[in-house]
Amino acid sequence: MSHTDGAESRVSRRASQERKKRNLISKIVVIGLGLLVCVAAAMFIPSDSAQFNTQEVQAAVQQLYLNEQQDYLNPDVTREMIEDTVEKVDYLGIKETEAVYQKAQEARQKFLAIEALSNVYATETAVIEGESVQADLKLKEDLTLASIQEISTRHQLTGEDELTTQINRLYTEATQVLEEVATVEELLGTLPNDLSGEVNLTELLPQLIEVETELERLEGQPSIETFQSDFEDKVTEVADVIKEQAETTEFDEALLETMFKCNTLSKNLSGSILDSRKLVSLTFDDGPNPLYTQQVLDILAKYEVKATFFLLGQEVERHPDLAKKIVEEGHMVANHSFGHPNLAEISDEEVLKEINQTQDVIFDATGVTPTMYRMPYGAGGARVVNLFPELESVIWNVDSEDWISDDAYLIYENVAANMLPHTVILMHDKHQSTVDSLELIIPDLLDQGYEFVDPLEVGMEFLYYE
Structure with a gap:
């Protein structure tokens, strides 16, 4: 190859390299322009994707609530759902002044406030669930005034919707209760x-x-x-x-x-020389009876008086719901043995079984352990009393004799003729005549100024018949 040919070859290679460089620069410029166009499009052309995300978040916030007003929380809402929704709101950069932002934050605050109520009130279920708010709540045993004040301050909510009002009320009431408990302690100290x-x-x-x-x-x-x-x-x-x-x-x-x-x-x-009140205790033996006890309860409710029911264990076993109803309506339940034997004629072991078995049956049915008993036929004397030192023996000083007569008016006349200033009346909720006589007896005693009390308040001087 000549010198001239070598020189021309070098010039050709340089030219080729220059063309490649120019092509590369052109590609870079084209790519750069393309990127700029994309950026511009993202800035000035509405994004369907962004719009979809906003709607999705709005729907997620709505799901946190029970209704369209967005006040009560959905009972199925979880902490995870709330935190996830709050994160979405933050990710989209939604302003704090916008309703969707505020409702997401409100849902979180309400959820945490309701959750914290489980540390205030003694309950196995949520204090507030949806629109349902538990009633008759009791505070937890270990709760102190200082702790409820701290919890209440941390979860005090602003706003005027119904759920906010309910939550704030529960915290306020808890604080007030513990303040009142402290006052009682102080009063006792005086x-x-x-x-x-x-x-x-x-x-x-x-x-x-x-x-x-x-x-x-x-x-x-x-x-x-x-x-x-x-x-x-x-x-x-x-x-x-x-x-x-x-x-x-x-x-x-x-x-x-x-x-x-x-x-x-x-x-x-009660029953002392100082007690000049007229006191009467209505007592019913041998129930509960499905035909008559409910009628008795209805009449007692009508006149707003209370009575004591001496129940047989075998009848409670047969009708536990009726025994429970007696307690639910505010009356006292007591023990009248299991099968109504004459306690004077059976052994100590048999007496113990009759009373103790009935104690268990009544508790199982009503949740109440009786503190009183009555011996069937009033028989058993001091021997039976000595067997149950932890229980009170209750007898009577006026027998309505409703077990003899089936005439309601005669039963009423018998009671009226024998009333004492302090009286325990014996009746049986197993006769229609007894039920009917109550419509005569109760109004009459109320008119005379008698106060209806439990048997122990009457102050009977003796516990058994000899």
Whole structure:
């Protein structure tokens, strides 16, 4: 190859390299222009995808709520659903002023507030589920005033919708209850520790009434059971002092009236020489009976009086729902043996079985363990009483004789002719004549000013017939 040919070859290679460079630059420019176009399109042309995501988030927020107003939460909502929705709202950069953002945040706050209520109230299910709010809630035993104040402050919600109002109310009520419990404890602390000296009843009785009122209002709440027990012990001491003073002192009418305004104290004074009230206890033996007990309950409810039902174990086994109904309607249930034998004619072992078996049957049916029993036919005497020192034996001082007569008016006349200032009436809820007589007996006793009480409040002086 000549020198000239070599020179031409080098020029040709350079030219080829220059063309390749120019082609590469052209491609880069084209790609760059394409990218710019895409960016411009993304900036100025509406995105169907972005629009779809916004609608999806709006739908997700709506799913958190039970209704279109977006106030009550969907009962099926979970914490995961809420957090996922909040993340979507944040990802799209939705402004805090927009409704969808606010509703997502509100759902989270309400959910957490409702969840925290399970740490406040003693319940196995959600305190609020959908539009359903549990009633008659009791606080947890270990809850303190400081802890509820901290929880309440953390979950206090703003807004005026119904769910927000309900949540805030539950926290407020929990705080108020514990504040009132603290007040009761303080009131108990003001009662005199030593009652051995002279007691100023004019000052003490209003204190007892105030404590009792608060205890009744807070029944079932934390610590109240302990406070109630302490209060009853104190009232028993006061009653003993009053009875002792009554032997040498005549109390004026106003002071006596105040004594019996305190229910706990009046129970301790029932049947004493201080008790001038007319007291009557309606008691029914041998039930529950499917034909007549419900009729009796309806009449008692009509006149708003309470009674005591001495139940047979075998009848409770046959009709447990009826026994439970007696308790649900606010009446007392007591033990009348299992099969109604004459306890004076059977052995101690048989007596124990009759009463104990009935105790279990009544508890299984009603959830209540009786504290009283009545011997069938009133028979058994001191022997039976001594077998059950933990139970109260209850007899009667007026027999309606409804087990003899089937005439409602004769039953009424028999009761009316034998009434005493403090009376326990024996009846049986297994006769239609008994049911019908109640429409005569109860209104008459109410007109005479009798107060219907449980048998132990009547203050019978004896526990059995000899």
